[in-house]
Amino acid sequence: MTAQETTGVSALSRRALLLNGAAVAAFAVLRPATALAQVEAATPLEAGDIRPFRVDVPAAELVNLRQRLAATRWPDPETVDDRTQGVQLAKLQSIVRYWETHYDWRKAEAKLNALPQFLTNIDGLDIHFIHVRSRHENALPLIMTHGWPGSVFELLKVIGPLTDPTAHGGTAEDAFHLVLPSIPGFGFSEKPKGTGWNPDRIARAWDLLMKRLGYQKYVSQGGDWGAIISDAMGRQAPPGLLGFHVNRIERSTTIPPEVARALRSGDPAPAELAAEERAVFEETREFLTKGFGYAAIMGTRPQTIGYGLADSPVGLAAWFYDKLADWVFTRGEPERTLSRDEILDNITLYWLTNTGTSSGRIYWENSAGTSKLAPIAIPAAVTIFPGEVYRPPKSWAERAYTKLIYYNRVDKGGHFAAWEEPELFSAELRAAFRPLRRP
Structure with a gap:
């Protein structure tokens, strides 16, 4: 391809170039790096339309990114000495300088390509997913879903602890087979061309994905949108879904009616609230007023x-x-928890796939609200991380989950729990799902 041809690549053909590694590696057996636990990649290709996938971003895309970064027209600096007006100019300029001059996407690409990645078409849409099977017998199949503004990158650090627990302080009985899909419109999953890809539809697609992979019994996990999708799976209760775990709880299904009324009207917290409930009320009002x-x-x-x-x-x-800074446990300083390269891996993925717009549409698709959703009757497990934006007490969580088999509050970690605290997060999943494993 000539330089002129590369410059004129359309959005559609750019995506085709990103996917061309899948064709080159068609039906190859991909194996993850041994450092990610001694696991093997396997999937029953005969069970459905499942194609191996590799990331292969054209060099011209990376050149274009650096050119755009160098040509940035910056706004005036904020007129305050804190983050109340948003991301501070000096902070973002420092990140962008690093992005332009030192960051290496090829290292991020190598992380993904060291893992078994696939595409499969579900309901007319190509879905990207990572599928890592444990070497341990009787491992429990687990589908785990990222959120916004995250991606599969936020889950990579838990692959080892979950698939090979014996190397990370657990036992063989704690092992999982992992399926990590990209939500439609995110990352390397296809962008919906029409409406209707809401959490309910995604939940049905995830059940089909697990059945297509040959998993007749499995569990689900998620944070952020992954939690909302896991909740939807719980309400649908498809045959074979044993239960699920979330590290983010939906407010509208757990807040008592009198508390919800006070939040909507701007009234003070109801007098009958206990101290813990009153603190949750005030934190929720602060988030809805200034962070939503x-x-x-x-x-x-x-x-x-x-x-x-x-x-x-x-x-x-x-x-x-801005959202990373708001939601990590180290409030305002995500680099104290995540490396600059980790942050840029995620942002660069959104840029190269041009999914900033398509990923945001899940909010529009879900805009009808969840206030009328029924409680979930299948086994549910919850971990409350202290940096999460909404941390309801157990009595409130039980309003949404009538069979709450596990509820625990931990002492570190934020909204991106698997990314921030992978060992603790993995330990929580082992504990949460033990009651659902075969005796």
């Missing part, structure tokens, strides 16, 4: 914000970094 604007925008105008996310890598980075 991003969701309101994407829930009503994902296309409008999407133009900036698609055209400016710095705009994309600012939009995502």
Whole structure:
């Protein structure tokens, strides 16, 4: 391809170039690096339309990214000495300088390509997923879903502890076979061309994916949108879903009616609330008042914000970094928890796949709300991480999960729990799912 041809690559053909590694490696047996636990890749190709996948970003895309970063037109600095107006200019300029001059996407690409990746078509959409089988007999199949502004990158550090627990402080009886899909419109999953890909539809697709892989019994896990999708799976209760774990709880299904009314009206907390409940009330009001604007925008105008996310890598980075800073346990300083390269792996994935807009549409798809959703009757497990934005007491969680088999509060970790605290997160999943394993 000539330089002129590369410059003129359309969005569709760019995606085809990103996928060309799958064709080159068709039906190859992919094996993850031994450092990620001694696991083997396996999938029953005869069970459905499952194709091996590799990431292979054209060099011209990376050159274009650096050119755009170098040509950034910066806004004036904030007029305050804190983050109350958003991501601070000096902080973002430092990140962008590193992104332009030192960051290496090829290392991120190698992380993904060291794992067994696949595409499969479900309901007319190609779904990207990582599938890592444990070497341990009787491992429990687990489908685990990322959130926004995350991706499969936020889950990579738990692959080893979950598939090879004996190398990470657990026992062989704690092992999982892992399936890590990319939500439609995120990462290397196809972007929906029409409406309707809401959490309920994704939940049905995930059950089909597990059955296509040959897993007749399995469990689910998620945080952020992954938790909402896991909740939807719990309500649908497909045959074979033994239970699920979440590290993020939906507010609308757990907040008592009188508390919800006070939040909507701006009234003080109900007098009968206990001290723990009152603290949750005040934290929730603070979040809804000062930290929920991003969701309101994407829930009503994902296309409008999407133009900036698609055209400016710095705009994309600012939009995502703001939420990382808000939601990690080390509030305001995500680099104290995640390396700069880890943060940029995730942001660069969104940029190269041009999924800033398509990923935001899940908020629009879900905008009908969840206030009328029925409680979930299958076994559910919850871990409350202290940096999460909503941390309801057990009595509130039981409003949504009528068969709550596990509820635990830990002392570190935030919204991106698997990314921030992989060992602790893995230990929580082992404990949460033990009651669901065969005796």
